[in-house]
Amino acid sequence: MQTNFTAEQLRDPEIASSNRVLRTCVHCGLCTATCPTFLLLGDELDSPRGRIYLIKDMLEAGRPATQDVVRHVDRCLSCLACMTTCPSGVHYMHLVDHARSYIERTYRRPWHDRALRAMLATVLPRPWLFRIVLLAARVGRPFAKLVPERRLRAMLQLAPARLAAPSPLGGPRVHAAQGERRARVALLEGCAQQVLAPEINEASIRLLTRCGVEVVVPRDAGCCGSLTHHMGRHDAAMASARANIAAWSQEIAGEGLDAIIINASGCGTTVKDYGFMFRTEPEREQAEKVAALACDISEFLARIEYAPTREKPGLTVAYHSACSLQHGQQVNAEPKALLRRAGFNVVEPMEPHICCGSAGTYNMLQPEIATRLRERKLGNLRATGADVIAAGNIGCITQLAGDTPVVHTIELLDWMAGGPQPKALA
Numbered sequence: 001m002q003t004n005f006t007a008e009q010l011r012d013p014e015i016a017s018s019n020r021v022l023r024t025c026v027h028c029g030l031c032t033a034t035c036p037t038f039l040l041l042g043d044e045l046d047s048p049r050g051r052i053y054l055i056k057d058m059l060e061a062g063r064p065a066t067q068d069v070v071r072h073v074d075r076c077l078s079c080l081a082c083m084t085t086c087p088s089g090v091h092y093m094h095l096v097d098h099a100r101s102y103i104e105r106t107y108r109r110p111w112h113d114r115a116l117r118a119m120l121a122t123v124l125p126r127p128w129l130f131r132i133v134l135l136a137a138r139v140g141r142p143f144a145k146l147v148p149e150r151r152l153r154a155m156l157q158l159a160p161a162r163l164a165a166p167s168p169l170g171g172p173r174v175h176a177a178q179g180e181r182r183a184r185v186a187l188l189e190g191c192a193q194q195v196l197a198p199e200i201n202e203a204s205i206r207l208l209t210r211c212g213v214e215v216v217v218p219r220d221a222g223c224c225g226s227l228t229h230h231m232g233r234h235d236a237a238m239a240s241a242r243a244n245i246a247a248w249s250q251e252i253a254g255e256g257l258d259a260i261i262i263n264a265s266g267c268g269t270t271v272k273d274y275g276f277m278f279r280t281e282p283e284r285e286q287a288e289k290v291a292a293l294a295c296d297i298s299e300f301l302a303r304i305e306y307a308p309t310r311e312k313p314g315l316t317v318a319y320h321s322a323c324s325l326q327h328g329q330q331v332n333a334e335p336k337a338l339l340r341r342a343g344f345n346v347v348e349p350m351e352p353h354i355c356c357g358s359a360g361t362y363n364m365l366q367p368e369i370a371t372r373l374r375e376r377k378l379g380n381l382r383a384t385g386a387d388v389i390a391a392g393n394i395g396c397i398t399q400l401a402g403d404t405p406v407v408h409t410i411e412l413l414d415w416m417a418g419g420p421q422p423k424a425l426a
Contacts, residue, residue, distance in 0.1 A: 001025040001052075004060055013280050014098050015059060021095040022056050024088050025049070031082035031092075036355045036373055037075050045072045048082035048092055055099045064106035073099050075369065077362050078230055079355035080327035093328070094276065097229065104232030116151060120361050121233055125191045125223035125240060134163055134195065154367035158398060160196065167198035172219035175205050182212035182304065183258040186248055188271070190264050191223040193394040199423060200394065203414035204263050204297055210418060211304055215261075218247035226270035230360050241274055242283060249286045252293070260290060263297045263410055265393040266360060269328030296325060297410055298334040298392060308416040312343030317412065318386035319346055320377070320400065322393035323355045335392055335409050342416035349380035358395035374399055388412075388425060
């Protein structure tokens with residue numbers, strides 16, 4: 001794609017990066033075949049190719065974002081299916097992230113939209129505050145259908161009917177390896193996940209330590225920054241990432257780390273991108289080291305040759321491949337291979353590449369599209385006839401909650417290696 005940025009514009013590292021992405025695109029349109037919003041809405045501007053044109057025109061002109069551009073960029077899930085499909089290697093993720101931060105700087109949203117987004121950006125990265133809000137939401141949840149504002153209604157409907165107590169394994173500490181220590185890793189506790197499903201971190205710690213892995217949760221590591229990053233809140237995202245880089249770098253310089261384990265794939269995609277995010281920052285070298293050590297827990301378990309200890313459970317598992325894992329990180333084979341090794345019969349739904357509609361805060365900010373995608377995904381999952389659905393991302397697990405139990409892949413692997421049966425299956 002031909003671009004027409006001025007020399008002065010190209011001195012901006014963000015513009016220079018987006019220019020390289022834009023010039024990679026050859027207008028082929030193959031991305032439209034796998035874009036969820038284009039499949040649902042049929043509007044070229046709600047496809048990656050259409051959004052690329054809108055972003056190009058906006059950035060080249062250097063003008064504030066318009067309502068039309070904001071509408072179509074907001075509808076993007078950042079599922080990154082287009083990046084998997086693209087034969088030219090267009091790095092759409094970096095382009096749309098730049099567009100979102102540009103929109104945040106130049107476009108003034110309606111007051112209620114600003115208030116809602118500010119609330120999400122404040123609450124979700126802070127587990128203590130998120131817990132308080134969820135406890136309050138339990139009161140309003142039975143009356144969700146009466147709430148006129150569609151996004152507030154969606155938030156109440158997503159709130160869990162029951163909230164688990166804080167995990168006894170939570171918080172900064174070192175979890176000693178059982179037997180001879182084979183490796184030492186840091187675990188990202190996450191933010192929303194440790195409130196919504198603390199059993200995921202518990203299963204991760206149990207399984208890793210049982211495999212001879214020492215697990216450290218550093219004191220100052222917290223939210224990865226992905227939620228605010230994808231809302232265009234650059235400074236907030238960088239602050240979260242900077243705190244993690246400092247905490248993990250201290251561990252690397254101390255006793256060392258063999259890996260930084262992430263069990264929420266949405267977080268993993270962002271942490272693996274820290275090197276790019278900090279490419280012009282003083283912490284660049286540290287960020288690159290952190291990004292190189294980051295891996296999804298399924299990648300690490302495959303590396304250390306996970307082995308089950310229980311008999312085959314006789315259950316069929318429908319594996320839901322989270323977009324951030326299959327498209328963002330290109331991790332496809334490991335989770336399914338591990339589940340098969342654990343003794344499960346693994347099946348996949350039709351359209352495994354299409355997003356379930358969770359996408360961070362998307363199911364709260366774009367509830368109509370998210371609901372249509374959820375029903376489409378659940379229909380395909382039910383058609384497999386599986387006993388349980390497994391996924392590697394807390395957002396997907398929350399989005400797909402329904403009649404069929406939905407658990408994290410690590411809970412099933414921990415169970416088959418001596419851990420407790422997942423609560424959802426009890």
